Amino acid sequence: LKNALQQDRNMLAAHLLLAKAYLAEGDVGPAEVAFREALRLGVNRAEVAVPLARIYLLQGRPQTLLDAVSVDGLPASVRLEVLTLRGTAYASLGKVQEAARSFADARAVDPGSAIPLVAEVPVLLAAGRGEAARDAAALAVTLASQDAAAYNARASVAHASGDLGGALKDYEQAIVLKPDYLDVRVARAGILVDLGRDADARKDLDDLAAGAPAEPRVAYLRALLANRRGDAQAASMHLDEVARLVDSLPIEWLGGQEQLLMAGALAHHAGRQYEKARKYLEVLHTRYPRNQGARKLLAAVYIDTADYPRATGLLENVLRAQPGDAQALHLLGRTYLAQKRYAKATELLERAAALGGGDPGVHTSLGFSQLGQGDRGAAISNLRTAFDRTPGDLALAVSLSNLYMREGEANKALDVAQRVSAALPSNPAALNLLGMIRAASGDLANGRAAYVEALRRDPAFLPARLNLARVDVEEGRFGDARTAYAVLLRKNSHDAKVMYESALLEQRAGQPAEALRWVEKAAAEQPADVRIGLMLITLRAATGDKPGARDAARALSARRPGNLAVLEALARAEIDVNGIKAAQQTLREMTRLAEFDAGALVR
Template identity: 40%
Template sequence: MHIRNRLNIATVLRCACLTIALASGPTLAQADNAKAAKFYEDALARYERKDIAGAIIQLKNALQIDKSLLPVQVLLGKALLMNGQAAAAEVAFNEALKLGVNRAEVLVPLGQAMVAQGKQAQMLEQALFSPTGLPPTVQAALLLLRASAQGDLGEGQAALRSIEAARALDERSPDSWIAESQLNLRMRRPVEAMAAAERALALAPGLAEAHYQQGAVLHVRGDERNAQTAYERALKIDARHLEARLARAGIHVDRNHDAEAAADAAEVLRLSPGEPRAVYLQALLSSRAGDMAKTRAKLSEVVNLIDPVPIEFIRYRPQLLMVNGLAHFGLDEPLKAKPYLEAFQRGQPNSPVAKLLAQVYIGENSVDKAIDVLESYLRSVPRDTQAITLLASAHMSQRRYSKATTLLQSALGQQDIPDIRAALGLSLMRGGQNLNARAQLEEAYKKDPRQTAAGMALATLYLREGLTPQAQRIAESLLKQQNSNPTLLNLLGVVKLQARDWQGARTAFEQALKTEPDLLQAKLGLARLEVAQGSFDAAQARLSALLKTNEQDIDAHLEMAQLAERRGKSEEAVRWLQKAVDYAGPRERRPNFALVQLHERRGEAPEMLAAAKVLLAKAPEDSATLGIYGRAQLRNGDRTAARQTLIHAARQIQSDAGALLEIAGLQTAAGDLAGARYSLEKALGFRPDHPPAMAMLASLELQDGDKLRGEARARKVLQLEPKRAASHTLMAEVMLAKGDTSAAVDSLRRAHELEPSSGSVQRLMRVLEPRDRKAAGSLAEQWLKNHPKDIAVQRALADGHARHGDYPAARQAYEKLLRQLPGNVEISNNLANVLLRIEPAMALKISEQTLSAAPNNVAVIDTAGWANHLNGQHERALRLLRDARLRAPESPDVRYHLAAALLKAGRPAEARAELESAIQINPNFESATEARKLLQTLK
């Protein structure tokens, strides 16, 4: 008997948690409460000496005082995970994320907590778990976790890609080779599994896990003697390695070494009381000894251990599923055995357990299920006579002789007929693959112009792509065949409306209504026509009449909202859209999109995000939904979350260059340049000469140092669009990358001449300022004379003063801005930073006021923490700066500030770690000189 899969949940969590290093020592959030701080510090000390239960108690005591303590939630999650409480750990980590922790701090343990609960698919689907933008060590750990989850879901190739990506980040680590060996075993590739295990051993000959993995491969290959030797080497290195001991016990059972097997099972239970696999081994040994009473008692113990665990937690733990299914079957409880055997069968469809499950199905008269299980099994094991007999019996009892299911693609491969192509095209269209759908629909319509459904769908696709003449040709062709078809007449009206043929559209809609007076789409078409022509009263009267007939009509509500906004009544538009959302079903997303967009136009960021979350719940994998949700996250300042959402959106988009360009712009705004480049390259794969995508990609290439490619692409854009300001602005980027500032200034002046704007002024200021600060200031002041309300240029002028150390002028400029924009957090924070240089006491006052207004803004927290430190408020400074560090571990300035506070608090080891990390992140950050000096004092 071979038992090797790591299935003890508490053990998995304990081992996994030990791989998560605390980056700098957990921290206390912004609540200024000394008692909570003491609970936290005591919990930290307990955690460090492995008193996990005590740490959990103290952390919960701290949360009794204030549930919003960010670092307490982080440490609690890690402690709960180590203690085997995966669901509670997930809650704690999610609370930490809500409070603003940087995802790099908790992503891996959060993923482990989800995997321990059987939430592999949810973990992989969430944009939060994208490795993009994470530190290399976290990326590697997350990629291996993703590989494990992908393997659980049967996505072997995806798992291998994840493993390879992790290995590229750390070629000397044995972990990726161990993971690859495990995956290859699952994929029934023992040769590759052994090669990977040997690579792991070569890298880490003293690692117990590497020896265990070699033994697992040997065990599967039937080499029990050498497998046992490998397990014993693992146990010599680590006597507490449960998997090696369980696997060796299985070999002892197979070799009839019952005493040795019993000893190993007993030791496993000593190390991990309640390990169900060890108890099942004891049941087997009791059965072999003929002690049926003890056998039943042990089987009952197994089910009593596993039954209370939700099956979702163990659905990817095949040994636990199998053990509990067999235990229930051995206790003559087939109905209780069924869910466990079914779950095991889904993950191991070629296992002989299929026959046992088929017997359960036949016993409950679910013969079709039995047939399905057996046919699937026999495709892999065609010579199993017992299974063949069972299958024949099942078929005869139902008088069935065959069952066949064919997918559209398979059918098309066998017989290329228009009906199948049309159905395939419609399926692709509904799945959002418009380019492939169009090809199939065009082919179907070409082969059979009587394919009405294919023709209408194709015309709709043409309209979406702005190909109005092609859509009109198809609509008219279909009408020649069915000249009184109201649906086709309405389609022609839609085409004419898009072509701005007002009379033609009216005629088509009215003819459709003559044929079918209650055709809603034709009535809405007439209302849209009236709005397009400016007949607002007529449109409102028509729509009101429609709503009297059906007050829940979504389309009428959408049209009413558009009409209200056209009339300048945006509050009324919001009410119409909210009604539409309330009436819409789970698949109807148009009102949600419209509401999100309206909130964005009104500048209502929190309302926009709330509406976007409702939309996301309806379609979490839809690219357009993800795009607008990412935009909402950006509008609310959550750049980290936006990055993950947007890369997920880009991966979902097929053949739509415009959509990818929009995503790339959002990714750039979120600071994810690698993600933006991916989106743009994908867009240009669809449309190679798309100037906006070319321009944006050229800019990113220049930023990445790829000057030759960036310049070539920029010159092509200028050739295609010489009279657009954006083309000259792009050439300025090229000149700057080449170090030719004068030429860059000339290009920016030309861009400003072509399209003068606040943005063109700011771009020219940025280039002028380093070489001629006076000229940059004069440019801004001249612009502001004619545009005194241009806040952006005023802000640029203030920032310039601060950059050049003219703090009195900067203070005056920021105070002027605050008079225009009272309560603006960013400007207030900048003012506090300026005051730190010239009036620290006033800086403390301003920073604390700003913190009260924006308690979760990491820049504000950092400023307030540093201001407290400089003003001698060291305890509060430490709490604030620890909180900022958890939110922004990638910021060297935050780490430097925290190090200074830690040193003041008597924690030199932590201070040294923070300083070293700060310098490693960016050796030339603003306070690098001071950081190095401080570090020297600690050596």
């Protein structure tokens, strides 16, 4: 065809055939150019109206479709299709009434056609008109019992209403009628995932990934399966693929694709790319206001970025529409928890726990809220409930084991550390936690063994390397610890954490001058670090440099205003140099900051 056009640029038939070939291959840009050239050369509009309209929708240009593709003068069969496509374009622009009118006009052209009914079903679902969508889909199947699209429409209605069995049956019938129907095969795989039929879902998704490697929904479902089987690396890889694929799509077209917007938002949220997730979710929130899942995920993004007022507003709107939504209650509880409004957070999270069954996330948040209220017993109980259901949650295991240690229940802390280590056998951080609990319980030998095993799994894992050196210090093997720290500092001569550990080592070894030298170096690297700064104040005072201790305390206080521990050190340093008025001023500031915290006020 290209050779023919080189010979004669005005060969109408060649332009038309070339346009159809491009469109069949999904190459919509060149297809549009070829169709428009055919129009210029005088092709009958009926030949190109439908493919051009479809191209404009695929390009995310619904307004161009409405402006450029009219129904005037078209034969009935073509007019019906164009009116249907115009209805979809109006819906993409949020013009619901115009869309309904265009679909009705299409049905009036041929009441026996299923085409406009099938196209209107997703529009009705998005508008929350489930019964109307169900009636349209049922009529479409009646009118076109051999049309895969009609069964897909009826399946999507069942899927949206939670009738997974009915949806699966219709999706499978659609695949019988059209085996390469991508949307249907993706939807069926999604239902298999929801039903827990992971082996069947994985087989379908592997086949789809081979045949449609650029389909983001397939990558997202594969990520869900990988996460379910505990393969965090594969899940992360698939989510990165989702984000890359969705980001590469034209934003104008993407704005009309609810599922793809949600997939992109979920992938970016999982990857902590909150700004990119927010971009997709705000489009979803505007274009699909009935999508409460998108609204809740957008609220979660606002929580993660500390935009609590906007998160609260969104979640209160969700709860007005769905008062028993456990996930929304959980998120709103997290919002109040982040603002340290523990009583309100606990009230909401208790409601979420009652409604949400065994959601470990709710129990985790509730436990932290109760901890903030000082109800340690209830907090530990809820955190334990959450951990028992998710023993592979390392962050939860760290919090719970530390709580047990503070309560003097070392055996329970050890049980938590052992279980998370068993759940995450290749994770050096889990082994590091096990070593910490063993060492803190006085079992230095087995603590050392856990650290050694963590380093065998990952020789560059710094926390285990430092903890192993700390065991050396506890056992009085100061030379071994110094050697370990020297090796680390050769790799990174600016590592303030290693300098601080070296200071602790020398302090333990009875070398205060050497300890002071190391902490001075650490403070030079990280002057705003509270732990390092407090040690610098203490060591200067202990070595007789009380004015130097006061100077260090003032410098740290300037960098960490409002920190009660720093202010306390400053008050003591002022008293040590007889700066009574300055100390009194600092203590008054501490009293103001402590407010109703009785423990802090007594201190």
